[in-house]
Amino acid sequence: MSVLINFKICDNAKECGGVNVCPTGALSWDEENETIKIDNSKCICCGACERSCPIGAIKVAFSDEEYNKIAKEIEDDPRTVKDLFVDRYGAAPLSEFFMIDEDEIEDKLTEGLVLVELYNDDSIECLLKSIPVKEITKDLPSDTLFYKAESKEENLPVLLIYKNKELLGKIEGYYTVDQKEELLEKINDIVKE
Numbered sequence: 460m461s462v463l464i465n466f467k468i469c470d471n472a473k474e475c476g477g478v479n480v481c482p483t484g485a486l487s488w489d490e491e492n493e494t495i496k497i498d499n500s501k502c503i504c505c506g507a508c509e510r511s512c513p514i515g516a517i518k519v520a521f522s523d524e525e526y527n528k529i530a531k532e533i534e535d536d537p538r539t540v541k542d543l544f545v546d547r548y549g550a551a552p553l554s555e556f557f558m559i560d561e562d563e564i565e566d567k568l569t570e571g572l573v574l575v576e577l578y579n580d581d582s583i584e585c586l587l588k589s590i591p592v593k594e595i596t597k598d599l600p601s602d603t604l605f606y607k608a609e610s611k612e613e614n615l616p617v618l619l620i621y622k623n624k625e626l627l628g629k630i631e632g633y634y635t636v637d638q639k640e641e642l643l644e645k646i647n648d649i650v651k652e
């Protein structure tokens with residue numbers, strides 16, 4: 460009875476949903492080594508962590524056989540951290556080079572929609588609390604661009620929404636997966652204005 464994490468697709472964040480929901484401390488954040496730590500002697504196989512991970516990186520095994528099977532699947536998983544960005548941040552509507560400097564924002568603006576998430580070191584974990592950008596942009600035109608820019612502003616993250624090079628509006632603070640619909644509504648309201 461154990462839990463496994465596929466670190467090929469997990470961004471190993473302090474804000475990990477699995478760490479937050481684990482009732483026994485089987486999953487915890489190792490501050491010194493800056494990594495999620497697994498202590499399977501404490502795991503009660505409740506499954507809460509598996510349900511909390513938005514990209515399916517956490518798996519719970521109920522037997523040694525299942526553990527070995529999942530471990531092998533993780534070993535054979537061809538995905539890499541680069542694919543994580545595709546999964547998490549959405550490939551099609553987004554520029555591959557979406558990490559930019561704050562002073563590059565003006566240069567990146569186009570006649571279409573451009574979303575820019577401002578972040579800093581304290582807000583970088585699990586973008587908008589793990590809502591994949593491809594979900595955030597799913598109702599927007601397919602040529603919508605998305606960038607992340609490190610910022611010195613306070614109260615981050617902030618999502619800036621530009622159209623035709625004009626700032627239409629901004630959304631401040633974290634949104635959890637449970638608040639996804641609320642976030643999408645806010646984005647759509649700003650875009651429709």
Ligand code: SF4
Pocket residue numbers: 464468469470471472473474475476477478511512513514515516517585589
């Ligand atoms: S929620 Fe999933 S992807 Fe995020 S840190 Fe935890 S295990 Fe990794």
Ligand code: SF4
Pocket residue numbers: 462477480481482483484485486501502503504505506507508509519
């Ligand atoms: S299955 Fe339950 S006890 Fe085990 S690591 Fe996940 S949340 Fe913790």
